[in-house]
Amino acid sequence: MSMIGEYFRVTVAELERSMEDPDWAFDYIDEIRDVEEEAEPSPAMARHFSTYQTWHLLDFLLKRSGFPVDVIHGEEVFEKADDWGYGPPRYLTTDRVRFGAEALSGLTYDQLLDEVDPAELNTAEVYPLIWEDQASLEWARDWFAGLTEYFKAAAREGHAVIIWLD
Template sequence: MSMIGEYFRMTEAELERAIGDPDWALSHVEETADADEESELSPAEARHFSTHQTWHLLDFLLRRSEFPVNVVHGEEPLGEADDWGYGPPRYLPPDRVRLGARALSRLTYDQLLDGIDPQELVAAEIYPLGWDDRASLEWGRDWFADLQKYLTAAAEAGHAVIIWLD
């Protein structure tokens, strides 16, 4: 079984309901995510998004760059939500989504990789293991670009984003 980084965009009204009723939130996320997958929407169009197994690599690279928003794990607990996979979900309110999207838009993947030695990822036990050489770091490039598109669209819509590991 793998650990997958998951995201879901919500309006402020939906977020308020989700905080008060995390069981509703999980049902809503599951229904909408299934519909998104069937429609094969782009990251900018979808309400549900995943960074798949790159979440830990992206987290490592963003933390290393002193990124101002935790766009990999979220920042606020989602009410009294139970475990949605590997822990309870967290969220970014719309203002933090906007800040995160703005900061991501000014950052390139090459900047994140600048000066990185793959052995740093090995030493930090970044999931999934297998950081043998610099070429292995390229795996995260497309997921980073899609995360930029997803958060930009969420920010433009004034959405909050729920984040969890599944």
């Protein structure tokens, strides 16, 4: 079983409804996710996005760089939600999404990898523990680009983002 980083962008009204009725949100997200899996929209067009198993590497790299927004786990917890996989979902407000998108836009994957040694990742037990050499760090490059594109689109649309590990 894998741990997958999941994202879903919502309007302010959808976020408010989701906080009051997380079961509605779970079903709504599942419905949209099924439709998008067939259509395969780009991260800029998608409501649902996933960093798959790269979430922990990206989290490690972003924290190491002093990134100002928790775009990997979210910052606010859904108080009324049950476990959606590995804990309850979290979210970023529209303001935090905008701030995160701006910060992501000013950062490259090469900057994140600057002076990173794969041994650091193994010592920190960064999931999924595949860090053999510098080439293994390239695995998340496209996911980081997609995450940046996704957040820029969410910010442009004035969306909040729901985040969870599944």
